[in-house]
Amino acid sequence: MSEPELLPILGQQPRERSDAARNRDALMYAAQTLVARCGADAVTMDAVAEAAGVGKGTVFRRFGSRAGLMAGLLDASEAAWQAEVISGPPPLGPGAPPRERLLAFGRSRLVSTLERAELVQAASGAQTRSYAAYSFTATHVRYLLGELGVRGDIALLATALLAPLEIPILHQQIDIEQMDVERILAGWEDLVERVIGLRA
Amino acid sequence: MSEPELLPILGQQPRERSDAARNRDALMYAAQTLVARCGADAVTMDAVAEAAGVGKGTVFRRFGSRAGLMAGLLDASEAAWQAEVISGPPPLGPGAPPRERLLAFGRSRLVSTLERAELVQAASGAQTRSYAAYSFTATHVRYLLGELGVRGDIALLATALLAPLEIPILHQQIDIEQMDVERILAGWEDLVERVIGLRA
DNA sequence: ACTTTAAACGGACCGTAGTCCGGATACATT
DNA sequence: AATGTATCCGGACTACGGTCCGTTTAAAGT
Numbered sequence: 166m167s168e169p170e171l172l173p174i175l176g177q178q179p180r181e182r183s184d185a186a187r188n189r190d191a192l193m194y195a196a197q198t199l200v201a202r203c204g205a206d207a208v209t210m211d212a213v214a215e216a217a218g219v220g221k222g223t224v225f226r227r228f229g230s231r232a233g234l235m236a237g238l239l240d241a242s243e244a245a246w247q248a249e250v251i252s253g254p255p256p257l258g259p260g261a262p263p264r265e266r267l268l269a270f271g272r273s274r275l276v277s278t279l280e281r282a283e284l285v286q287a288a289s290g291a292q293t294r295s296y297a298a299y300s301f302t303a304t305h306v307r308y309l310l311g312e313l314g315v316r317g318d319i320a321l322l323a324t325a326l327l328a329p330l331e332i333p334i335l336h337q338q339i340d341i342e343q344m345d346v347e348r349i350l351a352g353w354e355d356l357v358e359r360v361i362g363l364r365a
Numbered sequence: 366m367s368e369p370e371l372l373p374i375l376g377q378q379p380r381e382r383s384d385a386a387r388n389r390d391a392l393m394y395a396a397q398t399l400v401a402r403c404g405a406d407a408v409t410m411d412a413v414a415e416a417a418g419v420g421k422g423t424v425f426r427r428f429g430s431r432a433g434l435m436a437g438l439l440d441a442s443e444a445a446w447q448a449e450v451i452s453g454p455p456p457l458g459p460g461a462p463p464r465e466r467l468l469a470f471g472r473s474r475l476v477s478t479l480e481r482a483e484l485v486q487a488a489s490g491a492q493t494r495s496y497a498a499y500s501f502t503a504t505h506v507r508y509l510l511g512e513l514g515v516r517g518d519i520a521l522l523a524t525a526l527l528a529p530l531e532i533p534i535l536h537q538q539i540d541i542e543q544m545d546v547e548r549i550l551a552g553w554e555d556l557v558e559r560v561i562g563l564r565a
Numbered sequence: 566a567c568t569t570t571a572a573a574c575g576g577a578c579c580g581t582a583g584t585c586c587g588g589a590t591a592c593a594t595t
Numbered sequence: 596a597a598t599g600t601a602t603c604c605g606g607a608c609t610a611c612g613g614t615c616c617g618t619t620t621a622a623a624g625t
Binding site: 382383384385409411421422425430431492555 | 580581582583584585586590591592
Binding site for chain 1: 489496499503517518519520522523524528529531533534537538541542544548549551552555556559560562
């Protein structure tokens with residue numbers, strides 16, 4: 166009856182069991198494959214479970230919901246993009262002036278969002294997401310606005326710049342109002358000019 | 366074998382059958398009642414069908430999907446708000462200067478969106494909506510921006526102002542980032558100033 | 566090696582959205 | 596009024612997301 170922990174180590178997880186880790190990887194791989202082959206909308210949770218060779222309960226234990234699974238795929242697929250922003254070549258990465266970085270960010274974000282549109286939509290509603298993905302972009306834009314010396318509520322201005330790049334808005338503009346992507350991009354850059362225009 | 370129509374009257378519907386109209390009204394009433402009592406999320410299509418005294422197939426025939434039904438309720442509930450904007454007292458209605466109308470519009474839209482948040486979310490994904498609701502707001506903001514003499518791509522600037530008022534963004538700010546509604550409103554007004562600032 | 570136990574597994578089970586088609590019905594035509 | 600028919604109705608049926616709980620297993624302690 167010895168005391169297991171004299172000092173409570175805060176936040177220490179009991180370490181993931183090996184079978185759990187193996188199944189998680191198998192599920193991610195299976196899901197990624199199926200999404201690539203059939204499109205996200207056509208992939209069922211049963212199919213993922215079977216392709217990964219695990220029970221259905223295991224899928225939900227690991228990812229919580231369908232949206233959670235898709236968010237997992239999305240996060241994995243966005244890691245590369247985030248690396249570009251953090252440490253890639255300018256003007257997207259560090260090195261360029263903040264205004265150029267911000268414009269490059271918008272362009273790149275727009276394109277990558279549209280590329281992963283299906284996944285983004287399928288992942289919407291997951292509690293975990295969109296926090297990981299969203300909070301990265303929000304933090305980055307806030308930082309750039311700060312560098313630009315923009316006055317005002319930086320967090321809200323960042324949101325104002327990011328909101329028009331979200332999937333529901335883009336879908337409305339492109340698929341329903343038949344707008345050109347180039348036009349949307351030009352409009353976003355105009356918006357940036359207006360938002361940072363009143364600086365210092 | 367007489368010719369029914371010598372001139373094809375474009376867009377003429379064969380007139381809705383009386384039982385169809387009756388069932389549609391019964392369904393709307395039943396759905397409205399159930400949503401008011403239990404909240405939108407707890408209302409099932411079977412429950413609506415039973416409360417309206419019709420078969421389940423009829424619900425889907427009329428509204429296409431659950432989202433479509435919710436969009437129907439939303440449209441009905443927004444008619445009053447739209448009337449306020451079109452012909453209500455200033456500054457929301459006509460009579461006030463465009464800048465004041467625009468600010469009043471944002472305030473009112475934000476509040477009414479939050480009031481109907483549950484319904485808005487339940488209605489998202491309906492093909493028909495959000496066109497009716499969205500296109501009204503877009504048209505109005507475009508008109509006001511035009512009145513203000515704003516230069517640039519008016520349609521895109523209108524979208525930029527409307528996007529931060531959409532439910533997913535508001536939900537993120539209020540429920541996750543714990544922002545105050547007053548703060549969000551102030552931020553939106555600041556955004557308006559920046560967008561219309563470069564006018565003339 | 567043996568015991569213990571908390572965690573993970575699997576798949577039967579449930580509730581709900583959405584489909585389908587044989588039967589009923591409103592309306593026009595005669 | 597009788598007839599024809601396009602439309603509508605109803606509810607059984609399917610598919611899928613999500614839950615539950617008895618069973619299995621990794622891994623830490625002895």
